Amino acid sequence: MTYLQLAYFHLVTVIPAFLIGSYLLANQKGTRIHRALGKVYMILMLITALATLFMKAEVGPVLIGHFGYVHLFSLLVLYAVPSAYIAVRKGNIAKHKRSMMLLYVGAILIAGGFTFTPGRMMHDWFFA
Numbered sequence: 096m097t098y099l100q101l102a103y104f105h106l107v108t109v110i111p112a113f114l115i116g117s118y119l120l121a122n123q124k125g126t127r128i129h130r131a132l133g134k135v136y137m138i139l140m141l142i143t144a145l146a147t148l149f150m151k152a153e154v155g156p157v158l159i160g161h162f163g164y165v166h167l168f169s170l171l172v173l174y175a176v177p178s179a180y181i182a183v184r185k186g187n188i189a190k191h192k193r194s195m196m197l198l199y200v201g202a203i204l205i206a207g208g209f210t211f212t213p214g215r216m217m218h219d220w221f222f223a
Contacts, residue, residue: 101150108143112136113207116199121213134208137176140198144172153215162214 096102115136119129152163179194210217 096152098150098220101146105143105146105150107165108139108146109207112139112143115139116203118196120199137180140202141221144169144176144202153216154212160222163208165206168202172202175202190213 101141115132119132123129147169148162148166151161152165153156155163155165156184157163175194175198179191179198182188182190209215211221212218
């Protein structure tokens with residue numbers, strides 16, 4: 096896939112993840128709908144993180160000829176999603192909550208915010 100195709104694929108997975116994650120944070124926890132949407136959210140986040148690993152860093156320092164600092168958020172997702180899932184399966188709601196907050200704040204809000212900085216595609220699409 097080209098970089099642009101990967102970017103569109105990433106957007107198709109991360110936008111619904113953002114909306115679902117926002118809904119889950121704002122509404123009652125532990126309900127049937129929370130559990131169902133939580134699974135969809137986790138799957139979307141894993142898919143979007145994997146997709147970003149194929150997107151070459153185009154702004155800032157590049158490591159190993161491909162990865163940039165923003166890819167650390169992809170690794171965060173690949174850690175936080177299984178960690179949150181295992182925690183909730185074991186009944187450790189506090190750890191599940193911490194992992195999900197880390198996931199949402201780090202991978203959605205902070206990483207998403209970085210995409211709107213000058214030199215990045217989203218900045219160009221929205222502000223150029």
